[in-house]
Amino acid sequence: MFRALIYLLPFALTIYAFIDCLNTPEDEAKHLPKIAWVFIILLFWVVGPIVWLAVGKLRQAPAGGRTPSEWHRSHRYEWVAPDDNPDFLKTLKEENKKDESLLKDWEADLRRREEELKRRESGAGPEGSAPPAS
Numbered sequence: 459m460f461r462a463l464i465y466l467l468p469f470a471l472t473i474y475a476f477i478d479c480l481n482t483p484e485d486e487a488k489h490l491p492k493i494a495w496v497f498i499i500l501l502f503w504v505v506g507p508i509v510w511l512a513v514g515k516l517r518q519a520p521a522g523g524r525t526p527s528e529w530h531r532s533h534r535y536e537w538v539a540p541d542d543n544p545d546f547l548k549t550l551k552e553e554n555k556k557d558e559s560l561l562k563d564w565e566a567d568l569r570r571r572e573e574e575l576k577r578r579e580s581g582a583g584p585e586g587s588a589p590p591a592s
Contacts, residue, residue, distance in 0.1 A: 468504045475499050475507030479514070486516045 479487070479495050487495055495514050499506040540546045 468507075471507045472499060472503055475510045479510055482515050488514060488516060490514070 476496065476499050479492065479499055482492065484492050490498075495510055499510050502509075
């Protein structure tokens with residue numbers, strides 16, 4: 459049992475230090491970049507995690523109540539649903555205006571074509587031209 463602890467405790471310490479290093483924001487890693495600390499923790503099995511826990515991280519409470527999961531919170535979208543986003547609603551209004559103007563143009567074109575068709579059927583022909591010869 460004691461022999462198992464000799465291997466399990468350093469392994470657990472390495473896992474804890476590795477996860478702690480990954481969850482630490484980049485600006486709280488001291489002396490080296492975070493990726494260098496990850497390699498040190500993984501390559502130097504017992505010494506790496508101890509060095510990380512001793513000097514690798516700021517151990518004071520950060521301002522603003524930051525937590526390790528801050529990265530996930532800061533990358534979350536500000537608006538949950540599209541109907542809560544004023545920018546999205548603004549684009550919908552602009553698209554609706556464009557669609558309405560396009561629809562009005564189509565309706566005007568349809569009316570013009572219908573009037574032209576009625577004139578042809580009545581024998582008047584297009585404006586300024588003689589009726590078709592039969």
